[in-house]
Amino acid sequence: xxxxxxxxxxxxxxxxxxxxxxxxxxxxxxxxxxxxxxxxxxxxxxxxxxxxxxxxxxxxxxxxxxxxxxxxxxxxxxxxxxxxxxxxxxxxxxxxxxxxxxxxxxxxxxxxxxxxxxxxxxxxxxxxxxxxxxxxxxxxxxxxxxxxxxxxxxxxxxxxxxxxxxxxxxxxxxxxxxxxxxxxxxxxxxxxxxxxxxxxxxxxxxxxxxxxxxxxxxxxxxxxxxxxxxxxxxxxxxxxxxxxxxxxxxxxxxxxxxxxxxxxxxxxxxxxxxxxxxxxxxxxxxxxxxxxxxxxxxxxxxxxxxxxxxxxxxxxxxxxxxxxxxxxxxxxxxxxxxxxxxxxxxxxxxxxxxxxxxxxxxxxxxxxxxxxxxxxxxxxxxxxxxxxxxxxxxxxxxxxxxxxxxxxxxxxxxxxxxxxxxxxxxxxxxxxxxxxxxxxxxxxxxxxxxxxxxxxxxxxxxxxxxxxxxxxxxxxxxxxxxxxxxxxxxxxxxxxxxxxxxxxxxxxxxxxxxxxxxxxxxxxxxxxxxxxxxxxxxxxxxxxxxxxxxxxxxxxxxxxxxxxxxxxxxxxxxxxxxxxxxxx
Amino acid sequence: xxxxxxxxxxxxxxxxxxxxxxxxxxxxxxxxxxxxxxxxxxxxxxxxxxxxxxxxxxxxxxxxxxxxxxxxxxxxxxxxxxxxxxxxxxxxxxxxxxxxxxxxxxxxxxxxxxxxxxxx
Numbered sequence: 001x002x003x004x005x006x007x008x009x010x011x012x013x014x015x016x017x018x019x020x021x022x023x024x025x026x027x028x029x030x031x032x033x034x035x036x037x038x039x040x041x042x043x044x045x046x047x048x049x050x051x052x053x054x055x056x057x058x059x060x061x062x063x064x065x066x067x068x069x070x071x072x073x074x075x076x077x078x079x080x081x082x083x084x085x086x087x088x089x090x091x092x093x094x095x096x097x098x099x100x101x102x103x104x105x106x107x108x109x110x111x112x113x114x115x116x117x118x119x120x121x122x123x124x125x126x127x128x129x130x131x132x133x134x135x136x137x138x139x140x141x142x143x144x145x146x147x148x149x150x151x152x153x154x155x156x157x158x159x160x161x162x163x164x165x166x167x168x169x170x171x172x173x174x175x176x177x178x179x180x181x182x183x184x185x186x187x188x189x190x191x192x193x194x195x196x197x198x199x200x201x202x203x204x205x206x207x208x209x210x211x212x213x214x215x216x217x218x219x220x221x222x223x224x225x226x227x228x229x230x231x232x233x234x235x236x237x238x239x240x241x242x243x244x245x246x247x248x249x250x251x252x253x254x255x256x257x258x259x260x261x262x263x264x265x266x267x268x269x270x271x272x273x274x275x276x277x278x279x280x281x282x283x284x285x286x287x288x289x290x291x292x293x294x295x296x297x298x299x300x301x302x303x304x305x306x307x308x309x310x311x312x313x314x315x316x317x318x319x320x321x322x323x324x325x326x327x328x329x330x331x332x333x334x335x336x337x338x339x340x341x342x343x344x345x346x347x348x349x350x351x352x353x354x355x356x357x358x359x360x361x362x363x364x365x366x367x368x369x370x371x372x373x374x375x376x377x378x379x380x381x382x383x384x385x386x387x388x389x390x391x392x393x394x395x396x397x398x399x400x401x402x403x404x405x406x407x408x409x410x411x412x413x414x415x416x417x418x419x420x421x422x423x424x425x426x427x428x429x430x431x432x433x434x435x436x437x438x439x440x441x442x443x444x445x446x447x448x449x450x451x452x453x454x455x456x457x458x459x460x461x462x463x464x465x466x467x468x469x470x471x472x473x474x475x476x477x478x479x480x481x482x483x484x485x486x487x488x489x490x491x492x493x494x495x496x497x498x499x500x501x502x503x504x505x506x507x508x509x510x511x512x513x514x515x516x517x518x519x520x521x522x523x524x525x526x527x528x529x530x531x532x533x534x535x536x537x538x539x540x541x542x543x544x545x546x547x548x549x550x551x552x553x554x555x556x557x558x559x560x561x562x563x564x565x566x567x568x569x570x571x572x573x574x575x576x577x578x579x580x581x582x583x584x
Numbered sequence: 585x586x587x588x589x590x591x592x593x594x595x596x597x598x599x600x601x602x603x604x605x606x607x608x609x610x611x612x613x614x615x616x617x618x619x620x621x622x623x624x625x626x627x628x629x630x631x632x633x634x635x636x637x638x639x640x641x642x643x644x645x646x647x648x649x650x651x652x653x654x655x656x657x658x659x660x661x662x663x664x665x666x667x668x669x670x671x672x673x674x675x676x677x678x679x680x681x682x683x684x685x686x687x688x689x690x691x692x693x694x695x696x697x698x699x700x701x702x703x704x
Binding site for chain 1: 592594595596597599600603604607637638663666667668669670674678682683684685686687688689690691692693694695698
């Protein structure tokens with residue numbers, strides 16, 4: 001088969017193949033343009049949601065950066081210290097009160113014994129009064145002076161019996177009340193110890209949570225800035241990649257124009273073999289250039305399509321960033337501190353009720369002291385009068401001589417009773433002193449339950465409540481922001497599938513470009529086979545002028561040089577930064 | 585709010601320019617080629633124009649030459665945003681009245697900084 005015959009046949013194949021390729025590239029360009037539009041819209045949607053999320057996160061960060069929120073930790077620390085002191089004071093006070101109550105029980109027993117002894121003496125005095133009356137009757141007028149003694153003894157006896165009964169009544173009542181208090185305190189002490197230990201642990205935990213939350217919150221501005229910078233970089237990457245599409249679009253358009261040019265040249269070469277043979281080298285060179293252009297397009301497209309996917313995925317990362325989790329962190333912190341404050345408030349209320357009960361119980365101690373004091377005064381008075389009575393009656397009985405021996409014996413007994421009474425009064429005095437000491441000790445112990453003591457805790461509670469109020473406001477704000485963030489994140493997630501699908505469609509579109517490239521490469525090989533000298537018979541400068549006239553990018557010109565002069569095929573590097581403005 | 589006109593025959597490039605400028609707080613109007621751009625400039629007031637060079641119907645240089653003749657547009661900044669980087673093309677752009685030249689793809693951050701200075 002001769003070269004000329006082959007050329008005429010080849011011409012038709014070239015024209016046909018190029019027209020088909022041109023049509024394919026046109027269809028591909030339309031599809032790509034449409035898919036790029038979808039990608040750009042999806043990108044704008046993602047970027048919009050990202051903006052929303054970042055703005056919401058920035059608002060939360062701004063809110064938690066507020067000084068009043070960051071002061072929560074010292075406030076909770078102060079509250080913790082106050083609560084510890086509050087409980088420890090009560091624990092110590094309760095231990096002291098228990099000791100007081102135990103001592104009081106002993107004193108009450110002592111007083112009961114005193115009352116019993118006094119009552120026994122009262123009966124003895126009553127008996128002496130009866131004996132004195134008998135003796136007065138026996139002595140007749142001589143003993144009339146002792147009638148007063150009998151009457152006085154009767155009065156003493158009656159008065160002392162009434163007095164001791166009253167004392168016994170009070171001490172018995174008091175002992176019952178105090179036993180109840182002692183039982184309550186004995187049960188309360190272990191509970192208080194447990195409570196103190198629990199508060200230590202819980203406050204420690206709450207402080208650790210608040211501290212850890214604040215540490216986490218304090219890092220959020222940096223996280224936010226990093227997140228914003230990362231998103232800005234990804235957005236810049238997509239913006240640059242979509243623009244790079246415009247460069248490949250122009251390259252593809254120029255390849256189509258070149259196909260039309262080659263096709264027209266071949267068609268215009270006429271049916272003469274010479275014309276076709278002369279045109280074939282230029283067509284061959286033109287095809288070579290277009291093959292290089294399509295290879296360059298393929299590589300560039302792979303770069304920017306990959307860049308778009310990477311950057312879109314990068315933008316989606318915001319939905320899982322720590323910045324998005326800032327809302328729940330604030331909420332958790334508020335929940336823990338609130339729970340701790342509520343617990344301390346409950347403890348304080350319980351303690352108040354308990355304190356009132358102790359105060360009521362111990363208040364009775366003052367009444368007892370009053371009672372014992374009065375009783376002691378009366379006892380001293382009885383002692384003194386008994387001494388006087390014994391002294392006078394002994395003198396009178398001595399004047400009467402032997403006939404008043406019985407009266408003398410009675411008077412001597414009164415003297416003995418007076419001494420015994422004095423001893424008992426002494427014991428009452430000691431008990432009185434001990435009760436006075438107890439009252440002083442109790443007053444000191446009860447200081448722990450005083451308003452001043454409560455005030456320290458209350459002040460810390462007020463301050464914590466105020467700080468908590470700020471934290472709660474921040475938490476409520478964070479919660480509402482977090483809700484909106486969640487909604488924006490869900491919308492972003494919903495778009496992931498769409499973006500992925502569009503990416504696949506883009507790959508499919510450029511698959512048509514691969515088919516065109518393969519067909520043109522096949523055609524060029526066919527030309528080489530049919531016309532082995534076709535490679536040497538074109539003028540590179542003429543071909544360059546012919547095909548580069550419509551070129552609008554440096555990339556195209558560099559690719560042309562690689563095709564015609566064997567320079568390196570330029571590689572389109574993915575760019576995130578883009579080019580700067582050159583001002584004139 | 586400052587108004588900016590973006591002229592490009594590529595819808596996706598217009599979209600990216602608009603996205604970048606709107607995000608920076610500008611009002612953006614789009615035109616699909618030089619002819620459309622000139623019509624929009626003639627019927628409205630713009631503080632800055634960003635135009636492509638190679639476009640069907642009317643290219644960027646032709647549009648810019650016509651715009652410079654319109655009342656009130658002698659000193660309005662016009663930036664060329666193009667795939668072209670040849671010195672002779674830039675020279676032609678400067679002579680036609682371009683304020684600056686950007687080879688696609690543009691650096692969004694830097695573009696905004698320049699625009700902020702130009703429309704101040």
